[in-house]
Amino acid sequence: MNAFLRVTAPLAAVNFLNQASRAVLAVIGPALALEFALSASDLGLLAAVMFMAYAATQLPAGLALDLFGARRVQAALALTAGAGFLLCALAEGIGTVMLGRVLTGIGIAAGLTAMLKANTQWYPRHRVAAMTGTGLLIGAMGGVSVTLPLSALLPLIGWRGGFALLAGLSLVVALWIWLSVPDAPPGQLRPARRSLAAEARAFGPIFRHPAFTGFVPAVCVLSALNFTYQGLWAGPWLRDVAGLGAEARAAVLFAYAGGMALGSFATGQLASWGQARGAPPMLVPFLAMGVQITLQAVFALAAPTGLAALCLLWGLFAVAGSAGPAAYAAIGQHFPAELAGRVATAINAAMLCLVFALQTLIGALLDLWPRTAAGGWNPAGYSWALVFTIALHLLALLWAWRAARRVRASAA
Secondary structure (H helix, E strand, C coil): CHHHHHHHHHHHHHHHHHHHHHHHHHHHHHHHHHHHCCCHHHHHHHHHHHHHHHHHHHHHHHHHHHHHCHHHHHHHHHHHHHHHHHHHHHCCCHHHHHHHHHHHHHHCCCHHHHHHHHHHHHCCHHHHHHHHHHHHHHHHHHHHHCCHHHHHHHHHHHHHHHHHHHHHHHHHHHHHHHHHCCCCCCCCCCCCCCCHHHHHHCHHHHHHCHHHHHHHHHHHHHHHHHHHHHHHHHHHHHHHCCCCCHHHHHHHHHHHHHHHHHHHHHHHHHHHHHHHCCCCCCHHHHHHHHHHHHHHHHHHHCCCCCHHHHHHHHHHHHHHHCCHHHHHHHHHCCCCHHHHHHHHHHHHHHHHHHHHHHHHHHHHHHCCCCCCCCCCCCHHHHHHHHHHHHHHHHHHHHHHHHHHHHHHHHHC
8 A cells, every 4th residue: 555655646636637638629619619610620630639749659658667777757738738737827829729739748658658657667567567557547537537537627727728728737747756656666676778779779679579469450540449439539428429419428427537547447456356366368358348448349330329328339449449558568578677667668669659640541531521510520421430439449350369389379
C-alpha cells in the first residue's frame, strides 16, 4: 500500500489528465465547431493533432524514463500539459487551440508508460497488470470528470473555464509527483549508463521481437478504437445516429467513462489473476477484442436508440477497450526491466499513430455524404466507418493468432 500511495497514485494522476484531455472534445467539440465554424474534417484534425504530438513524443519519453526515472520526467511533462491547457483556454483562433492541443499531447505522452515503468520496478511481475489497472482506475476518473460534471459546469464557466481548470490541476499533479515519487526502489542498482546513441539503438531489437511484431497491431486497434470514439466520434454518433440531445449524450459519455474506469481495474486484475494460475498473459486482451468487434457490428447494423441500452453498450465497449494496458504489461514481460519504458512507449507510439489516422479518416468518410438538415453528418457515413474498423480489427486479430506460435517459441 505504501508503494501504491507514494508511486502509483501520483503517476496515475497524470493519467487522470491524460483521460480528461482525450475525452474533453467529445463534450465541448460541438461548441468549438460552432464558435470556429469547423467541418467534420476540421474537428477530426483538432482531435488528432493531440494524438500526433502524443505519438511523436513516445520514443523520446520512453528513453528518458529509462535513463532519468518517472519522477523527473513526469513532473516536467505535467507542467507542459498545463501550459497546453492554459493556451487552449486563452485561444482566440483555432490555430492557437491546435497549438495548445499539441503541447497537451506532449505533456500527457508518458501517462501510462511512466506508471508501467515504475510498477515494473516496484512490484513482482505477476502483479504489474493488477497494480497498473488500479492506477488506471484513478486515471479513468479524468474521463468521467469531463462528461456530466463538465457539462453541468459549462453554462457557468464555458469551455475556456474547463481548460483553465485542467491547467490548474496539472500544476498540482506536477508538485505531487516531485514531492512524492522516489527515483528508484531502495537498493535497486541502476543499469550501467551507455552513450545516448547506444541507448537509442535498444529500440531496434524491441521493434524486431516476435512479441512486438505479432501482438502489437491487434493491441493498437483495440486501444485506438477506444480513444477514437471516446476522444471525439462517440458524441457526434450519439447525436446523428441515435438522435440524442446534449444531456442524454453526456449521460452516455459518462457511462463510457465509467466503463473505462471499471474496465481498467477489472481487466488488469483479471489478467494478473489468470496469469498467476497459468493462463496466457494475452488471454484477457484477446477476449476483449472479440467483444469490441461484436459491438461495432451492432452499432453499424442495428443501432439501438434507448438511453439505457446505449449506456450499457457503449459502457461495455469502453470496458473491452480498457484491456489494452494489460496487453502492454504482457508484451513487456518478454523484455528486460531496464527496457520497460522504451517497450511501453514503442507500443504507445504505434497505437497513437493509428488514433491519428482513424480520427482523421472517420471525419473524411463522414464528409463524403451531405450534411443533414440539423447540421450533423449522415448516419450512413458512420456505418461505413464502422464496417472499415471491423475489417481492420479482424485482420489484426488474425495476424496475432498466426504470430502466437512464434511468440511462444521465442519465450521458450
